[in-house]
Amino acid sequence: MKEQSKYVIIGNSTAAVAAIEGIRSVDQTGGILVIGDEKHFVYGRPLISYYLLGTTDAERMHYRPETFYEDNGVALRLGVRAAKIDPAHKEVTLSDGSKVGYEKLLVATGSRPFDPPMEGIESVPQRFHFMTMDDALALETVLASDKKVLIVGAGLIGLKCLEGIAARVESVAVVDLADHILPSILDKTGADMIQRTLEEHGATFYLSDSVSRFDGNTAHLKSGKEIPFDILVVAVGVRPNTELVKEAGGEVVRGIVTDECSRTSIPDVYAAGDCAESYDIATGTQRILALLPNAYFQGYCAGVNMAGGSERFDNAVAFNAIGFFGRHVLTAGAYTGEAYTEQTADTYKVLFVKDNLLKGFILIDLPERAGVYTAMLRSRTPLSEIDAESLKQSPGWNAFPEKMRKEHFAKEV
């Protein structure tokens, strides 16, 4: 007999947990089944670098308390994958051949590493990705103080990997096609500051360069340089897992297309997390915001709506807090419009203003009260309604008129 659950969730990471919490805020009893291909208890994915760094451990990485699924009446099917969605019969076929019927389905399938074609890659004996706990555990087994590591990709994933392993290996080299590190969140000036910090911790960078060919434990770069290494980590980018929805006839552009209620184009099928697109209010475009908080916002919104409540997530914006060896990089929004810049030897701040709105910002080692800026972005508060000069100098509620302050500090929020 076919298993049936009122709510079925494919995926068991942030968006799934958020959906469970969203569903239970409306419906305390309807059955929830979670299908997850990882065997680990749900953990914060971005914590894998902190695991290798030693600032957390497998137990403390748990994203929710051990009793979370039990407390929320959630049935788990771990170690299996969803193979097919049949929207006409409202059922999901699993990789073990079994079928599960649903009333409401959430697709929270995340993303997978992107491997660009690289000549000779199969000749590299030890190569890794860095997205999951299993990736981190596999990498950990080969780390040793006499090993040289090559990371392809100077983005968020590659450089957090670098931080996690730098003290556990002999050296780390990083290659990236871009002319500066962290191109998705930093401009050249900010990137150069962080690059110096990483170099002080032993990293070597090969920027505006790429691997033209691997030959066993040697990478031959386009520039003609050769890098000998023992361990290769490929962190070039990710691809959303959209196939299930696409094959079921749902609309997919780059990611699964969703509306502000997290619905896909297929009735009763929702999508959230790194597999789904959001409407980014800072850039004004529909795009994937593969960031943990965004996965939560989308997942929670999906859950509430799946359970018959009414929730809209209509102020998505990219924001990122990332640290390297004690330095903190906090960024958000789009880097367009007029730039207001302050730089000291140790700190860097850029605010981007356009159309009477704060559109984006970069803050290096200036974390205090950064959330006031983020809130300005998300609420789209016109700068003309506040003391914009004061806000530019430092984020604070003293830039807001008394009436606005009272709405927040004299009332429940």
Added chain:
Amino acid sequence: MKRIYVNEEWCLGCHLCEYECAFANSGISDMVRALKGKQIHPLIHIEDSGDVHFAVNCRHCKDPICVKSCISGALSKGKDGIVRIDRDKCVGCLTCVLVCPYGAVLPAPDGHAAMKCALCTDNGRGEPNCVKYCPNGAIVFETREEA
């Protein structure tokens, strides 16, 4: 739930609440030993602007964005409505600092975690020390539920 509310028209900007907060969370019973000659790291802070002064600390939001954004599950909202941080689970990424609209989640001085107000439920005081010692009733601890 009982929360801290601000009557900014009564605030003198004396910053006493910051000292009382730092003292309450110092784990030291003598105020002079706890604070004298030390840089304090209070969980409440006074914002000043000309003649205007007001205190800012965690609002214990009904829909806390810090909890939703936390990458490690270290932040949670209890059944009592209090938003707490489990510093043992926190990895110090500061996502919560990046999203708190009030600037009320702060980087801890040790650099390895964030910190925030739990209404003095986590330090043995039982009631908010900042409110207790505010000389002017500029911060109060009471229930103001929306109708």
